[in-house]
Amino acid sequence: xxxxxxxxxxxxxxxxxxxxxxxxxxxxxxxxxxxxxxxxxxxxxxxxxxxxxxxxxxxxxxxxxxxxxxxxxxxxxxxxxxxxxxxxxxxxxxxxxxxxxxxxxxxxx
Numbered sequence: 001x002x003x004x005x006x007x008x009x010x011x012x013x014x015x016x017x018x019x020x021x022x023x024x025x026x027x028x029x030x031x032x033x034x035x036x037x038x039x040x041x042x043x044x045x046x047x048x049x050x051x052x053x054x055x056x057x058x059x060x061x062x063x064x065x066x067x068x069x070x071x072x073x074x075x076x077x078x079x080x081x082x083x084x085x086x087x088x089x090x091x092x093x094x095x096x097x098x099x100x101x102x103x104x105x106x107x108x109x
Contacts (some may be wrong), residue, residue: 013046014049015048015079016051016080017035017038017051018056018072018077018078018080018081018082019035019051019052019082020056020058020068020069020092021052021056021068021084022065022084022087023057023059023060023061023064024057031050031052031084034082034084035050038082051075051078053071055071056068056071060087062087065087065088066091069088069091
């Protein structure tokens with residue numbers, strides 16, 4: 001599933017952010033707020049699309065989140081990877097070595 005937030009005046013190539021989740025969300029999902037904040041930070045400069053996919057879900061297991069992160073890093077549509085959860089944040093902060101920009105939400109909130 002791809003959701004989009006974009007400035008109507010942006011003519012730049014869209015940037016796709018792959019959203020890696022630790023697992024299914026219980027309660028309030030923080031990702032829409034993160035998406036809104038990120039879009040507000042760069043509005044007018046680029047058009048931002050957020051991509052969530054089943055292969056980016058970690059099933060609340062360290063190995064599963066690591067695999068989800070690797071899937072996102074290999075995704076040909078993704079320009080940036082967002083680790084949306086405490087386990088994904090740990091993996092993102094360790095670095096991927098891929099050269100792709102990886103973010104974790106505590107930078108944005």
